[in-house]
Amino acid sequence: MDVEKKVAATPLLDELEKGDWPSFVTEIKKAAKTSKMAQGLLEQVEASYVEKTGHWKHGGIVGVKGYGGGVVGRYTDDPDRFPDAREFHTMRVNQVPGFFYTSEKLRALADIWDKYGSGLYNMHGSTGDIILLGTTTENLQPCFDALGEIDFDLGGSGGALRTLSCCCGEARCEKSCIDAMDMMYDLTMYYQNEMHRPAWPYKFKIKISGCPNDCAAASARSDMALIGTWRDAIQVNQEEVRKYVADGMNMVQVCRKCPTEALGWDEKNQTLSIKTEDCVRCMHCINVMPKALRIGKERGITVQIGGKAPVVKGAMIGWILVPFMKAEAPYTEIKDLVSRITEFWAEHGKNRERLGELVERLSLATFLEGVGLKPLPQMVSAPRANPYIFWKEEEVVKNG
Amino acid sequence: MDVEKKVAATPLLDELEKGDWPSFVTEIKKAAKTSKMAQGLLEQVEASYVEKTGHWKHGGIVGVKGYGGGVVGRYTDDPDRFPDAREFHTMRVNQVPGFFYTSEKLRALADIWDKYGSGLYNMHGSTGDIILLGTTTENLQPCFDALGEIDFDLGGSGGALRTLSCCCGEARCEKSCIDAMDMMYDLTMYYQNEMHRPAWPYKFKIKISGCPNDCAAASARSDMALIGTWRDAIQVNQEEVRKYVADGMNMVQVCRKCPTEALGWDEKNQTLSIKTEDCVRCMHCINVMPKALRIGKERGITVQIGGKAPVVKGAMIGWILVPFMKAEAPYTEIKDLVSRITEFWAEHGKNRERLGELVERLSLATFLEGVGLKPLPQMVSAPRANPYIFWKEEEVVKNG
Amino acid sequence: MSFVEIKGQQIELDEDGFIVEPDLWSTDIAEYFAKEEEVEELTEQHWKIINYLKDYFKQFGIAPMVRKVCKDNNVSMQELYALFPTGPAKGACKIAGLPKPTGCV
Amino acid sequence: MSFVEIKGQQIELDEDGFIVEPDLWSTDIAEYFAKEEEVEELTEQHWKIINYLKDYFKQFGIAPMVRKVCKDNNVSMQELYALFPTGPAKGACKIAGLPKPTGCV
Amino acid sequence: MARTDFGPPDYKTMLPPVIKRNYGKWLYHEVPQPGVLRHVSETGEELYSVRVASARLVSSEFIRDISDIAEKYCDGFLRFTTRNNVEFLVSDKAKLEPLLKELDEKDYLVGGVGLSISNIVHTQGWIHCKSAVTDASGLTKNIMDTMVDYFTGKKSVPSRCRIAVACCVNMCGACHCSDIAVVGIHRTIPRINHELASKICEIPNTIASCPTGAIRPNPKLKSVEINHEKCMMCGNCTVVCPAIKIMDPENDGVSIWVGGKVSNARSKPMFSRLAIPFIPNNPPFWPEVTDAVKHLVEVWASNARPGERMGEWIGRIGWERFFAIADLPFTDKHLDDFTHANTTFRSTTQFKY
Amino acid sequence: MARTDFGPPDYKTMLPPVIKRNYGKWLYHEVPQPGVLRHVSETGEELYSVRVASARLVSSEFIRDISDIAEKYCDGFLRFTTRNNVEFLVSDKAKLEPLLKELDEKDYLVGGVGLSISNIVHTQGWIHCKSAVTDASGLTKNIMDTMVDYFTGKKSVPSRCRIAVACCVNMCGACHCSDIAVVGIHRTIPRINHELASKICEIPNTIASCPTGAIRPNPKLKSVEINHEKCMMCGNCTVVCPAIKIMDPENDGVSIWVGGKVSNARSKPMFSRLAIPFIPNNPPFWPEVTDAVKHLVEVWASNARPGERMGEWIGRIGWERFFAIADLPFTDKHLDDFTHANTTFRSTTQFKY
Numbered sequence A, B: 001m002d003v004e005k006k007v008a009a010t011p012l013l014d015e016l017e018k019g020d021w022p023s024f025v026t027e028i029k030k031a032a033k034t035s036k037m038a039q040g041l042l043e044q045v046e047a048s049y050v051e052k053t054g055h056w057k058h059g060g061i062v063g064v065k066g067y068g069g070g071v072v073g074r075y076t077d078d079p080d081r082f083p084d085a086r087e088f089h090t091m092r093v094n095q096v097p098g099f100f101y102t103s104e105k106l107r108a109l110a111d112i113w114d115k116y117g118s119g120l121y122n123m124h125g126s127t128g129d130i131i132l133l134g135t136t137t138e139n140l141q142p143c144f145d146a147l148g149e150i151d152f153d154l155g156g157s158g159g160a161l162r163t164l165s166c167c168c169g170e171a172r173c174e175k176s177c178i179d180a181m182d183m184m185y186d187l188t189m190y191y192q193n194e195m196h197r198p199a200w201p202y203k204f205k206i207k208i209s210g211c212p213n214d215c216a217a218a219s220a221r222s223d224m225a226l227i228g229t230w231r232d233a234i235q236v237n238q239e240e241v242r243k244y245v246a247d248g249m250n251m252v253q254v255c256r257k258c259p260t261e262a263l264g265w266d267e268k269n270q271t272l273s274i275k276t277e278d279c280v281r282c283m284h285c286i287n288v289m290p291k292a293l294r295i296g297k298e299r300g301i302t303v304q305i306g307g308k309a310p311v312v313k314g315a316m317i318g319w320i321l322v323p324f325m326k327a328e329a330p331y332t333e334i335k336d337l338v339s340r341i342t343e344f345w346a347e348h349g350k351n352r353e354r355l356g357e358l359v360e361r362l363s364l365a366t367f368l369e370g371v372g373l374k375p376l377p378q379m380v381s382a383p384r385a386n387p388y389i390f391w392k393e394e395e396v397v398k399n400g
Numbered sequence C, D: 001m002s003f004v005e006i007k008g009q010q011i012e013l014d015e016d017g018f019i020v021e022p023d024l025w026s027t028d029i030a031e032y033f034a035k036e037e038e039v040e041e042l043t044e045q046h047w048k049i050i051n052y053l054k055d056y057f058k059q060f061g062i063a064p065m066v067r068k069v070c071k072d073n074n075v076s077m078q079e080l081y082a083l084f085p086t087g088p089a090k091g092a093c094k095i096a097g098l099p100k101p102t103g104c105v
Numbered sequence E, F: 001m002a003r004t005d006f007g008p009p010d011y012k013t014m015l016p017p018v019i020k021r022n023y024g025k026w027l028y029h030e031v032p033q034p035g036v037l038r039h040v041s042e043t044g045e046e047l048y049s050v051r052v053a054s055a056r057l058v059s060s061e062f063i064r065d066i067s068d069i070a071e072k073y074c075d076g077f078l079r080f081t082t083r084n085n086v087e088f089l090v091s092d093k094a095k096l097e098p099l100l101k102e103l104d105e106k107d108y109l110v111g112g113v114g115l116s117i118s119n120i121v122h123t124q125g126w127i128h129c130k131s132a133v134t135d136a137s138g139l140t141k142n143i144m145d146t147m148v149d150y151f152t153g154k155k156s157v158p159s160r161c162r163i164a165v166a167c168c169v170n171m172c173g174a175c176h177c178s179d180i181a182v183v184g185i186h187r188t189i190p191r192i193n194h195e196l197a198s199k200i201c202e203i204p205n206t207i208a209s210c211p212t213g214a215i216r217p218n219p220k221l222k223s224v225e226i227n228h229e230k231c232m233m234c235g236n237c238t239v240v241c242p243a244i245k246i247m248d249p250e251n252d253g254v255s256i257w258v259g260g261k262v263s264n265a266r267s268k269p270m271f272s273r274l275a276i277p278f279i280p281n282n283p284p285f286w287p288e289v290t291d292a293v294k295h296l297v298e299v300w301a302s303n304a305r306p307g308e309r310m311g312e313w314i315g316r317i318g319w320e321r322f323f324a325i326a327d328l329p330f331t332d333k334h335l336d337d338f339t340h341a342n343t344t345f346r347s348t349t350q351f352k353y
């Protein structure tokens, strides 16, 4: 975009160009050199800093043809004062799984965005998308079309499957129990319709982490978290364990941190022992001795459901739904489960009711029955303490 | 009471006269030798065993003059079949604090009860009363009058202060931080009116345990649990500690069970150390080494509120209201607190709403304000995790 | 269940002597109950409370909590028991022809 | 906010082109919106859904969930997008003169 | 008017002299043999307490018999414990052995002290309560007949094990915090006598009594309705409204709960949690119940570490392991669905297979 | 019609050859120096990843600059992390030092690996969100300016410390499970434009949006009312109904939460919990906020044991001790009063004075 206008003074924001940490103000100013919209943003944000209040209006519903989401509409609340921020929509562009890019791809993206938008990005949004920050209604469709040419599709918004995200998984991590990136890619491709055409009560998020370290923070912020895990023994290289000890590792302290006392150190024989049946795969020992310990060989995922932020019923951390299931391409079992869950939720969920809230409202037992799963003690930290047990008519003797 | 009638056969109950454990059936039969009511009970209970259902009617509201409680009315649901169980009220007689009796007193009680009732007792009811099991409406007043002559008053029932109970405290226990029995006696005498004339939304229970071992199970089943505790250092006799060690006590294992790592064992110097600031007075070390360790010297009580059984909102274990307060006769501070709490509850409680449920409904903050106490971190296991904070108008800047 | 005849009318009572058909209640019945409940004579004070109980029940479908009875009628617990020696639940409510209170015992 | 003239009437629209005064909605306005939302012509199928949306909103005070629109009208998502290329929320609801859906984005 | 508001007898008049002298001065105690406590005072004096089992439901004859014994060996002083055992308070050591002998001859069971299974805290049952789903006394008798060796000390346990029995979910006792709790439950929905309800039901209270909000008014009948989908068969409405009945002999029965505790010793107090949702009422022996309790005690006793209460053991190994070791089926009933249900759902990938 | 439903670029086309060759074969990793990871494969091959800080809100110029760098040292391959750092993927060890040198020259901050304070996960703030109570980017910049030594490894921490900033209680991020979370909050009740509401408010949705049930319909105005007693100022109704406004510059501000975690490492995931209920919005520096965060990090770093996350440390010492050590006032605001409040009340006599 061409630019002429001179940006008004931004004394408060200017302060934030100082300091060691990379400055978002500097970034906006860089963009403002060639983008009016970025200039508009700068002015409006400066005003927010002065007045201690935001200046964006409620709502905004714009989009591209054929899709029901992927764009967040945004308008300034004072177009006279901030004419260049009048329309300032963001496009949610589906990131590459694992956030891997070639410089070529990034340059192509920047070229398009300089043409159709503000030249500002969030790399990345909290859900995982590339957020293209600020364009006009008019430019949405051409921008989308151009993005299509370099293979960038939009991600999700609204009552839809949201853009998936995952950790780097097997691409760059020795702990990954699954091919997280492939799984994300495969599911994303499979659920294109569910992502682009909102038809559900509310947002639905799926995130994938290669192991229980959960570097994608999946369990805290996805309705369905797929976490890599294993069910056999941790692989131990005693040689390497001894090296750690020789290098000063205090094995008593290491063992003490095992949450279930599964880990033992035989000082005499200089041997580490792991009671596999007691191991809860907390990753601790593997984390501290990456050279000596490896995840097991029989790998798959644990499925957690219900994770979310506080609105409305309070934040939730995902609950175990499936303790262990295999996770190999083409992920048929997983897709089947996702479909059964979203179908149940779409059928019974109220408007703006997240999956976790639905399960809480209807009861876990009802939900399990609905999606065809059996109750397991792994699903709970403890069974019920209250005596308010529900019995079905078919479970009891019929009375006259 | 005189007796003629022959009891019908009770083949099922008879089975319960076998076995090693003392038999309630044998006890009823003993009473039935001289009491028709006991015979009636035997017959009706046998019927219950055959039919697998109770035979007592709903309700029953009988009493003695001047009191609104202390008697639980009971009628058989089939007076034709069980004429001798037609009226079968129980009288709740306030037990002696600590359940200490002289044989003389017990005999006097038995004499009265043989005269006016079934000759059957619960020694004691779950709340603590002596339950005189089974008499007629007609006999209630004379029985009460006779009991009065041997200094036995009735306990509580209905929406009243219930009969207090306590552990043996200083009378028979080295761990007691307070004079539990005296406290129970004093409070009982002070609150006679509140106990005998129900004027509250629901039952209100106070129980007293001399120390956190809580042998009166106070925190689980009283709206207000007064638990003896201390705030200075545990008294250690290192000599005696060493004797325990010499006798084979494994100090490493003992120390491991201290919930806060406050307990330490110096193998070299054969010395036990206790970090007083980390001790949470869990009693563990004192329990296992009674000869070596003693409670601290600065003693008082911790007050817990809200303990109760499941009806309606679920069972609760008492919550900390006052971490520490002095508890010396005449217990003025405690009485003041009891009065402020019951006053608040009586004012705001709904019908059949226990204190814990009220606090849950109105919020702990509201309750604290109502009874004039300051919030303390000791009251919670953790602060709130949800961002739904309420701000009062006076806390914020007034706007236009 | 038993019956008593009050001014020529057969009135059914439950074991505790409460009226089974509250609709049949009348001042005569109140007088009868009063005797049973150790009330010598129903004074104006008694009637004030009886009427209060009846009105409250009509309006809310429940018997008022005792504290409320005292507050709304400006009587103390002591006075209430002086008026109705067998207490508000067993005494006053019975006389007022309310269903038997089923609160906690 | 902006204004458009539709059949001689000044109609106020918000930034997204939704009608500000839903009471002023008319079939003319629907026709106008349809063009904006890439609908060539409002066919019977379109009207069925538009009327359904209007009725539902009248009855429940909210826009129906998309799944319900499909079910109740026996159309698939694909068909719905074929009818309203800009989607049920931005397209169909706007044409039907419903308030701008404020659901999650 | 009769004497009122005079309270219970003054406890000071009920204490043996040795206690009066050493009140607040006890220094420590020992358990010289099962069922016997020896408390030693700062003054050097000592008191022997001998604990014997009681049925709790006792007759005047029993009262007089223990009075006799107390007079013979304890100058007439005795007490009851908070779990309804009787304690003979012996101040003269010489009388200890003779007392124990007489108790043995009279078939009194001495025990319940320390690492033992003490008396069961139980409730009225068919003996006296209109809400009773089962008979607490009968269950108690049967269970303790089975457990008696753990009371007398013939068999040992890793730690105390407090058993409670309640005849309905009101849980008159501390069932909700017991190592093992046996609780009577209903499995069918209450029936309403609308005719009667219209006369005697305090409708607002009845509605408020329902934990799950299953009751709504039925103004036409001047009565109430129960929403079958929501009713959890707790029976609370039947306490408030006499026109509602829930007893159903064929379907009523008992449930078993484990892992609760009250004391603050070592670990915090804990709620008991559902182990076995339903066992039919099978008087007079309730064999399935006694078997289950026995099984639970044995599983715990043979797996727990010394000093570990049932709930502490389960806390260490995890509930999933408990259900496996105890070989109990885990069902939809075990999944909480009440107010705080979601705080019991497992929010971590840490679990055992 | 344009191309639709084709999804993101295929990740396989974005991987450096060394990763393709060793995909799924990585054996272990080391941290040779702050900000640098060395992953070693079964095949013996190795990959160096160099992590640099990013503002997340970046310009095309930045994108092109990191592309330049990647081309120079990494054959054009780079990635972003789940916390918005940039990682340069170096397959040729010889290029590592030159890369680090150039990064240093260009003022890129290398760090955020291992025992460090990595980038802050934050949200839109005044940059783009209509719900923003505060500015997430500004807060992040200020906090990280203060914390930068913990990022670069100049200062050390006992364990990872994940900081998050959210501009409103929607918490677009994982604030609710962060070691330290800064969250924008309102303190006054929303105002309703009834005139507007009557036109555009989806009333049932608005009522349902209120966590505390504070909203009821006002049929007369065809609008809604807010019950002041119940409103907790969460602002959720303003998301659903454009006629309700809650912004209040004088009273809005931020709260600070501590002790959350997501990973299942050692301990279970935990929620962040309220530490400081309110700090006024004070742009551009928010000095009270940066001071508070600095203080919290320092208190934790100087008291926790090695390897202990904030929440693990607090879990060990207890919240009562935390408030004392951190010298923070404990107020009525800290007491939970939402749905599961009573599960946070202390049900044991175990506590520290």
Ligand code: SRM
Binding pocket: A072, A074, A090, A092, A122, A124, A125, A126, A127, A128, A129, A130, A131, A155, A163, A203, A205, A220, A221, A222, A307, A308, A309, A310, A311, A312, A354, D103, D104, D105, F122, F123, F124, F125, F128, F129, F130, F131, F170, F171, F172, F173, F174, F239
């Ligand atoms: C852009 C983004 C923040 C960011 O700066 O990165 C964002 C921005 C908004 N979120 Fe979010 N959310 C973003 C990720 C999240 C996450 C994190 C995640 O997805 O991993 C969460 C927490 C996880 C969860 O979903 O629970 C999140 C929880 C919410 C909520 C609360 C939902 C709840 O059930 O508690 C709302 C409220 C709502 O839906 O009305 C919300 C609503 C919003 C809205 C749409 C508010 C609004 O109505 O205007 C914001 C639009 C801002 C804008 O103008 O761009 N956003 N939001 C993130 C999406 C970028 C992306 O696509 O990559």
Ligand code: SRM
Binding pocket: B072, B074, B090, B092, B122, B124, B125, B126, B127, B128, B129, B130, B131, B155, B163, B203, B205, B220, B221, B222, B307, B308, B309, B310, B311, B312, B354, C103, C104, C105, E122, E123, E124, E128, E129, E130, E131, E170, E171, E172, E173, E174, E239
């Ligand atoms: C007799 C006794 C059981 C026993 O065998 O020992 C008992 C018996 C009854 N209890 Fe209880 N409760 C008895 C101690 C308890 C306890 C234990 C305690 O007090 O320490 C509890 C649990 C603690 C608590 O209060 O929460 C208890 C919790 C209940 C409840 C549930 C209350 C709740 O809030 O969850 C009810 C239901 C009710 O009030 O309607 C109840 C109701 C009843 C009723 C009145 C049921 C009824 O409406 O008929 C029972 C009368 C039985 C009868 O006919 O004698 N009883 N009740 C206990 C009183 C004896 C005494 O005075 O010493």
Ligand code: SRM
Binding pocket: B098, B166, B167, B168, B169, B172, B173, B174, B175, B213, B214, B215, B216, B217, B287, B288, B290, E029, E037, E080, E081, E082, E083, E084, E085, E112, E113, E114, E115, E118, E119, E121, E159, E160, E162, E174, E177, E178, E179, E260, E261, E262, E263, E264, E265, E309
């Ligand atoms: C006599 C009695 C108090 C009374 O006033 O009646 C009593 C007396 C003593 N208790 Fe207790 N407790 C008594 C009921 C309780 C209860 C209440 C209950 O069981 O309903 C509890 C709480 C139970 C629970 O947690 O569920 C109780 C939890 C304890 C504890 C902690 C046990 C634990 O490890 O969790 C101790 C400490 C110990 O055993 O080392 C204890 C210790 C003691 C000591 C050793 C205290 C002392 O130094 O004298 C007493 C010797 C008793 C013994 O049985 O070994 N007492 N004790 C009660 C005897 C009941 C019975 O007949 O069995």
Ligand code: SRM
Binding pocket: A098, A166, A167, A168, A169, A172, A173, A174, A175, A213, A214, A215, A216, A217, A287, A288, A290, F029, F037, F080, F081, F082, F083, F084, F085, F112, F113, F114, F115, F118, F119, F121, F159, F160, F162, F174, F177, F178, F179, F260, F261, F262, F263, F264, F265, F309
């Ligand atoms: C690159 C990244 C994944 C990605 O695909 O982008 C990643 C990569 C690694 N993580 Fe992570 N984690 C990454 C975000 C996370 C997150 C998510 C977050 O912070 O939002 C978590 C959960 C945080 C939480 O619990 O709140 C996370 C929790 C862990 C843990 C467990 C930490 C703990 O002690 O609780 C480990 C194990 C360890 O550190 O030993 C771990 C270990 C690792 C290892 C060592 C795995 C490996 O063997 O390669 C990786 C080296 C990273 C490092 O920073 O030391 N990673 N890691 C993410 C880097 C973010 C950043 O720029 O700082």
Ligand code: SF4
Binding pocket: A167, A168, A169, A170, A173, A174, A175, A176, A177, A209, A210, A211, A212, A213, A214, A215, A216
């Ligand atoms: S979640 Fe596990 S597999 Fe994924 S990056 Fe983190 S440590 Fe590696």
Ligand code: SF4
Binding pocket: A257, A258, A259, A260, A261, A262, A263, A274, A275, A278, A279, A280, A281, A282, A283, A284, A285, A286
């Ligand atoms: S992974 Fe965790 S639970 Fe398993 S042995 Fe290692 S430290 Fe213990």
Ligand code: SF4
Binding pocket: B167, B168, B169, B170, B173, B174, B175, B176, B177, B209, B210, B211, B212, B213, B214, B215, B216
């Ligand atoms: S509660 Fe404490 S003081 Fe009372 S008997 Fe038990 S151990 Fe002794």
Ligand code: SF4
Binding pocket: B257, B258, B259, B260, B261, B262, B263, B274, B275, B278, B279, B280, B281, B282, B283, B284, B285, B286
């Ligand atoms: S009383 Fe408990 S917390 Fe205190 S030192 Fe002893 S074992 Fe530790």
Ligand code: SF4
Binding pocket: E123, E124, E125, E129, E130, E131, E132, E133, E166, E167, E168, E169, E170, E171, E172
């Ligand atoms: S537990 Fe239930 S049935 Fe048993 S006495 Fe208590 S209220 Fe009655």
Ligand code: SF4
Binding pocket: E190, E209, E210, E211, E212, E213, E214, E215, E226, E230, E231, E232, E233, E234, E235, E236, E237, E238
């Ligand atoms: S039995 Fe319980 S759950 Fe069912 S209606 Fe009655 S009170 Fe409600």
Ligand code: SF4
Binding pocket: F123, F124, F125, F129, F130, F131, F132, F133, F166, F167, F168, F169, F170, F171, F172
């Ligand atoms: S946290 Fe709130 S204000 Fe910030 S981006 Fe998310 S919705 Fe908007």
Ligand code: SF4
Binding pocket: F190, F209, F210, F211, F212, F213, F214, F215, F226, F230, F231, F232, F233, F234, F235, F236, F237, F238, F246
């Ligand atoms: S601000 Fe939150 S609590 Fe207040 S009315 Fe709106 S939704 Fe309800």
